[in-house]
Amino acid sequence: MTVSDAVRTVEGTFxxxxxxxxxxxKSACGADLLSDVMAFVKxxxxxLTGLVNPQVIRTAELLDIKAIIFVRGKHPTPDMIEMADDAGIMLASTKLTMFIACGKLYEAGLREGGTRPI
Structure with missing residues (x-):
């Protein structure tokens, strides 16, 4: 699935x-704890996250995550948008909850888990 397809699926905006x-x-990960993202993302x-602060962009950059969708109608700050743009990271938002957004992505075929085995 492309990132654009995923954003459309969750009724998001770039x-x-x-x-x-x-x-x-290949997969999606819904998390608000950056320590979980760092420990398990592949x-x-x-x-997908509801956490809106610059550390989200820094963590994505560190882990080579190229796309972030903010859930529950949250929007990144102008500084975050600039940071993401400089790092080549796509940012989008959806009004959907994380649960519904993850479910819609699963229904659309994004089925592989977004985490490493424990």
Whole structure:
């Protein structure tokens, strides 16, 4: 699934990196704890989170996450958008809850888990 397909699936809107929307993702991870993201996320993952602060962008950059969707109607700050744009990270938002957004992505075929085995 492409990032653009994922954003459409969750009825989202882009903030930056819309051209990155052609990137394929193999899995999705919904998390608000960055320690969980750092411990378990693997390659080509789409991050869904309700956490809106610059550490989300820094963590994504560190883990080579190319796309973040903010849930529950949350929007990144202008500084976060600039950071993400500089790092080549796509940002989008959806009004859906994390549970519903993850469920819609699962229904659309994004089925591989976004985490490493424990």
């Amino acid at each position: 903030h930056c990196g819309e051209t990155e929307g052609k990137i394929d993702v 390659d080509r993952v789409l991050l």
